[in-house]
Amino acid sequence: MTPVYVEYTFEVDPPQPGSDILMAQLGIIGFESFVETDTGVQAYVQKEHFNPALVPNLQIFESDIAKVSFTHREIAQVNWNAEWEKNFHPIEVGAQCRLRAPFHEKKEVQYEIIIEPKMSFGTGHHETTYMMLSYILENEWTDKSVLDMGCGTAVLGILAFMRGAKPVAAVDIDPWCVENSIENATRNDATISVKLGDAGVLPEQPTYDVILANINRNILLEDLPKYRQCLRSPGELYLSGFYVEDLSLLQSACNKLGFQYVGNKEKNQWIAAKFVI
Numbered sequence: 001m002t003p004v005y006v007e008y009t010f011e012v013d014p015p016q017p018g019s020d021i022l023m024a025q026l027g028i029i030g031f032e033s034f035v036e037t038d039t040g041v042q043a044y045v046q047k048e049h050f051n052p053a054l055v056p057n058l059q060i061f062e063s064d065i066a067k068v069s070f071t072h073r074e075i076a077q078v079n080w081n082a083e084w085e086k087n088f089h090p091i092e093v094g095a096q097c098r099l100r101a102p103f104h105e106k107k108e109v110q111y112e113i114i115i116e117p118k119m120s121f122g123t124g125h126h127e128t129t130y131m132m133l134s135y136i137l138e139n140e141w142t143d144k145s146v147l148d149m150g151c152g153t154a155v156l157g158i159l160a161f162m163r164g165a166k167p168v169a170a171v172d173i174d175p176w177c178v179e180n181s182i183e184n185a186t187r188n189d190a191t192i193s194v195k196l197g198d199a200g201v202l203p204e205q206p207t208y209d210v211i212l213a214n215i216n217r218n219i220l221l222e223d224l225p226k227y228r229q230c231l232r233s234p235g236e237l238y239l240s241g242f243y244v245e246d247l248s249l250l251q252s253a254c255n256k257l258g259f260q261y262v263g264n265k266e267k268n269q270w271i272a273a274k275f276v277i
Helices: 018-028 052-057 080-087 123-138 155-162 175-187 217-230 244-256
Strands: 005-013 033-036 040-046 067-075 091-093 097-100 111-114 146-149 168-172 192-196 208-214 231-243 260-267 270-276
Touching: 005 018, 018 033, 018 040, 018 217, 018 231, 052 067, 091 123, 097 123, 111 155, 123 155, 123 208, 123 231, 123 260, 123 270, 146 155, 146 217, 155 168, 155 175, 155 192, 155 208, 168 175, 175 192, 208 217, 217 231, 217 244, 231 244, 244 260, 244 270
Parallel strands: 097 111, 146 168, 146 208, 168 192, 208 231
Antiparallel strands: 005 040, 005 067, 033 040, 091 097, 231 270, 260 270
């Protein structure tokens, strides 16, 4: 059965940093995908799993950061490609890596990743994607077993593979993301095993040398014990998809599971953090 989504259109004045803060708060209450517009944000959430009363109670409506208004409508199926093509621009990570869609002009870089999504590429999460890609470029991946958790388009797994990781696995709860990740892996000549599900499908024994999880605060906190269970020692855990104010929560939860905090990156109030075991 095709899930019914609710599309929220938010007008944010001024758009920045209000839109980034809004998307962080929306992610906490269950929104899955975001498309940044010139005047704010379009956000999508499955109707079945959502309480609409949460939206007007978001902290941003009580702050002086921006004036925010919204409308919403139900949609049977989201044309993610159309939304994405209207708003997406290539992402360059330093001089080494560039993410683009097939309709963008080719540019010679060491790692070019071509992504054509069936869901929002997380345009509200460009900062987190950028930071996670930066971590991948900065660290050694040769022959390391990697899990891209909550893979979306599998872009993190693809770059890890390009950097020498093997084997690479990817997991997402959205069937469209799974299909799209398989297509993107094929498009970029990356060998990635993609599975549908949440943390419940992860192996119960140490399997991965590295876990990359760019999701949101609540899911990360819930799934950390599963990550610990399937991560080898020594192992590396990279987390993102949460706001700077949530870093202490993630640090505390990881510490209780035996992880050591290495450091973090920050971009426009978003955080990516590295832990080791």
